[in-house]
Structure formats: structure tokens, C-alpha cells
């Protein structure tokens with residue numbers, strides 16, 4: 332059975348962020364992930380994890396000016412110093428949270444620039460981040476994201492991500508395979524799991540229904556089937572990572588809306 336982690340940036344929207352840890356534990360989760368922890372003290376978050384018997388399995392590096400529309404800096408020439416400072420900050424949080432996966436967002440292709448021209452900057456930034464992360468046993472993850480949600484995002488496809496992982500050439504760089512984005516951009520999701528999971532280069536999965544990004548049992552993807560595929564391939568190749576529940580509950584911020592939407596998970600937990 333896949334092991335499922337609650338994404339606390341999206342689940343339990345009716346609760347203040349620090350209270351989402353307890354809610355996730357009460358719903359039976361043993362692990363959590365979230366996007367950005369930086370407005371909270373790392374020790375306070377570590378205490379929430381410990382107090383609720385939870386493991387932190389993933390979070391994101393600083394994305395640049397998120398409210399101003401930025402979605403990472405890794406591909407942006409001229410932003411290397413800020414990128415490196417952000418990785419330093421993220422690794423300090425990873426240490427306190429005991430987290431071994433860091434998602435580094437690629438960034439947007441600037442207007443009037445070609446994606447390929449950004450590749451050397453991206454590769455060199457990721458290589459630097461990976462070497463820093465390796466010093467404390469952290470894996471750096473890169474995630475293809477669909478361009479409907481994030482227009483001009485640098486990284487959109489699984490094959491592009493795996494090519495870049497090979498070019499970066501560091502053992503601790505892996506792909507965060509978000510099946511929601513994968514379905515929107517390229518489809519053929521089960522075959523892609525079978526193709527990429529045995530390579531040892533998939534570090535984490537994320538799931539959501541398509542197209543609304545609600546619960547996995549809402550929408551066009553048959554997750555019952557896909558979870559069986561992950562199970563089957565994991566057994567063959569010895570993969571033992573996590574599946575992040577990164578969706579917006581269909582019942583929105585209604586009290587207990589997230590919990591009531593977890594029917595899809597019943598009987599599926601490892």
C-alpha cells in the first residue's frame with residue numbers, strides 16, 4: 332500500500348496552519364508535507380510534528396516573491412545569490428524538522444526568453460543545491476507543473492525533468508511526480524509510473540483529482556487503479572516513498588470538510 336502524507340498547505344483550510352498537524356494526525360496520517368514553512372519558527376513546527384507523532388516528508392525551498400507571482404528562482408539568471416541564500420535557509424529548516432526531501436521550484440520563463448537559454452543556469456543552481464543538501468542527507472526534488480495552473484513554468488514534463496536530473500548528475504536529485512500535473516500535461520499516467528519509478532529517480536508522488544484538483548476520487552483519473560500500479564511497481568523495484576495528498580477539499584473550508592472527503596483513503600493506508 333502506498334504511504335500517504337497530508338499536504339497541510341491545502342488540506343484543513345478551515346484551520347490555522349499550526350492546528351492542521353493535529354487534524355491530520357486525528358485523521359490517521361503519519362506524515363505531512365507543506366509548501367513554505369518560513370513564516371513559522373522551525374522549532375514550533377518540529378514540536379507540532381513530535382506532539383502529533385508525525386513525520387515531515389517534504390517541503391519547498393523559498394520561491395522568490397510568491398505574492399508578486401514568482402514560482403521559484405532556479406532557472407533565473409542573475410538570481411543565483413538569492414537562490415543560494417534560500418537553499419541555505421531551507422536546509423536549516425530541514426535539519427530542525429528532520430526532513431529529507433526538499434522541493435526546489437524551477438521558476439517562470441521570463442517574457443521574451445527561450446526556455447533552453449535558461450537551462451545552464453537551472454542545471455548549475457540545482458547542482459549547487461544538491462551538493463549542499465547532500466551534506467545533511469537531504470534529497471532535492473524537482474517537479475514538472477502544468478502551464479494552466481502556472482503559465483510559463485520552466486518545467487512541465489516528466490521526460491524533461493528526467494533529462495535534467497541526468498544532466499545535473501548528482502545522486503540526490505529526484506523527480507517529484509505529481510500525477511495531477513502529469514495527467515493535465517501529458518496523460519498516459521500509469522505507463523509513466525511504470526516507466527519512471529523503477530529508475531530510482533522518482534522521490535515522491537503527489538495526487539489530486541483532475542481537473543478541479545479536489546479529492547482523488549473526484550474527476551477523470553482512476554486513482555484506485557493508479558495506486559495499485561504504484562504498489563505493484565514499488566514491490567518490484569523496492570520503492571518506499573510517500574504519496575502527498577495535495578488537493579483542495581471539494582467541501583472547501585467547511586468544518587470537517589477535509590476529514591469527510593477522505594473516504595477515498597479508507598482501506599488504502601499502509
Ligand SMILES: O=C(O)C(=O)[C@@H](O)CO
Nearest residue numbers: 366391434474509537577
Ligand atoms: O503545485 C504543486 O503541485 C506543488 O507541488 C507545489 O509545491 C508548487 O506549487
Ligand SMILES: [Mg+2]
Nearest residue numbers: 474509537577
Ligand atoms: Mg505538486
